[in-house]
Amino acid sequence: TDAPLVLGIETSCDETGVGIVRGHELLADAVASSVDEHARFGGVVPEVASRAHLEAMVPTIERACETAGIRPSDVDAIAVTSGPGLAGALLVGVAAAKALAVGLDKPLYGVNHLAAHVAVDQLEHGALPEPCVAMLVSGGHSSLLRVTDVTGADGGVDPMGATIDDAAGEAFDKVARLLGLPFPGGPHIDRAAREGSSVYVDFPRGLTSRRDLERHRFDFSFSGLKTAVARWVEARERSGEPVPVADVAASFQEAVCDVLVRKALDAASSEGIEDLLIGGGVAANSRLRHLAEERAAKLGIRVRVPRPGLCTDNGAMVAALGAEMVARGRTPSSLDLPADSSLPV
Ligand code: KG4
């Protein structure tokens, strides 16, 4: 039998994403972003995001179907992010998915946003290695997950650790702001860091002391690092000397990537797992990819990172997880499916 044809809708943050897949094959990935509307506020404004989703939803669905060369009625199922994310933003996607499911008489699958960040890798590298450890790093989350079944059945997506304060991407965005770089700051820090020295300042590595490791072995903390960068920049400004932006960016980026990679590989090793998957917007970071591959190779751990376009929020990741749910015979959601802003994995 043919692999399932699934349309997926993602609206948990500021991207309106509609993706269409057939099994592991990507047919369309239409994304409308409201990031430019948020840029002047220096962060995502929930009300602005919800309104932008409403306006973009129908055109984005149409664009995805056109690209895939299908009619909406061709699909086998509709998948949608039901959480976690911004409540009002999620509601727009969930309402649209329900309308499509009812109108087309197709099953509806509510999916977890974090698990979808993991499942998307199948569109690039084929069947997911299970078990694997997944590190998801974005503007909204920084988690280590032990994945034995990406559909989440029987506790198949098990949280090992998470940030106890800021998300990794949030730290990139805040430090970029301190350095006068535009929002979202991650790509700008990545670029600036290439011209700088990563050992210029020895910034703190959060939750890596022996004592912290006892309670927070697989957890992250980035707010102390952000404060350390702010103090360093302020001191430099007070002294009247120019701030070496590239060197600070490189040193900050090294501190983040060092901790992320160390903990992800420790998580995999501790479970005897040989595959590490990295996803979320920060996975686009060039230093993170390089460091992960270099250190993993020494431990015999394989690293999978989807291409940057699939790492940031999109509809294809939702469709990919939906297709997996259909393929594995999971029960569809009821039409009462709630949008749950704090949905656990
Ligand atoms: O997954 P994503 O598109 O949205 C969510 O937050 O869910 O991730 C966006 C985050 C932003 O914080 C952005 O600064 C960061 O990913 N980011 C990067 C890079 N590209 C995007 N951070 C570091 N280096 C990059 N190259």
Ligand code: ZN
């Ligand atoms: Zn995300």
